[in-house]
Amino acid sequence: MAVLKSLSFTAMSKVSTDPAFVRRVKFIEKLEEQKRLLEDPGYVRTVQRTAEVDGTRQAVVRRQRVRPWWKTDASGQLLMSIKFGSKPIEFEKGKTGIVVPSKDKLPAVIDTLISAIRAGELDDHFAAASKLRQMPSGKK
Numbered sequence: 001m002a003v004l005k006s007l008s009f010t011a012m013s014k015v016s017t018d019p020a021f022v023r024r025v026k027f028i029e030k031l032e033e034q035k036r037l038l039e040d041p042g043y044v045r046t047v048q049r050t051a052e053v054d055g056t057r058q059a060v061v062r063r064q065r066v067r068p069w070w071k072t073d074a075s076g077q078l079l080m081s082i083k084f085g086s087k088p089i090e091f092e093k094g095k096t097g098i099v100v101p102s103k104d105k106l107p108a109v110i111d112t113l114i115s116a117i118r119a120g121e122l123d124d125h126f127a128a129a130s131k132l133r134q135m136p137s138g139k140k
Contacts, residue, residue: 023126024117027082031110031117037066038106070106078103082113082122084129091125 037043044063051060070080079097081088088096100109116122 020120020123020126023123023130024120027117027122027126028114031082031114033066034069035107035110037068038103038110070100070103078106080106080109084126087129089122089125089129 033043033045043066045066046061046063048059048061050057052058053060069083070078072078078100080100081096081098083089090096091098098109098113100106113122
């Protein structure tokens, strides 16, 4: 018991289930992946899933390709978009792309987006994109 008396204890807070917070964390993770993809074009995400192996369900590690959220258009301009599911988010009416001066400026743009997400500036855009998303026909 003497060892436990040397520790200080406190109450733990509940895990946040706020949908906006969960969305922010998810998008920050996705943007961090985009930075890793920029540094290493061969970057592959690993995910753990359960699958049936030899008649028993086991955890299996799978590799998933990460697709870039940036592209070069016909005029040679580098454009980046943030996707909610498979659709890009509209920042302004009809404008889904962010113009990036050059590929070496892309990490700074990603960092700016991460800061904006942490500050909650894109919560309205995420909520609007979430409402536009259709539910599968079996889950209505």
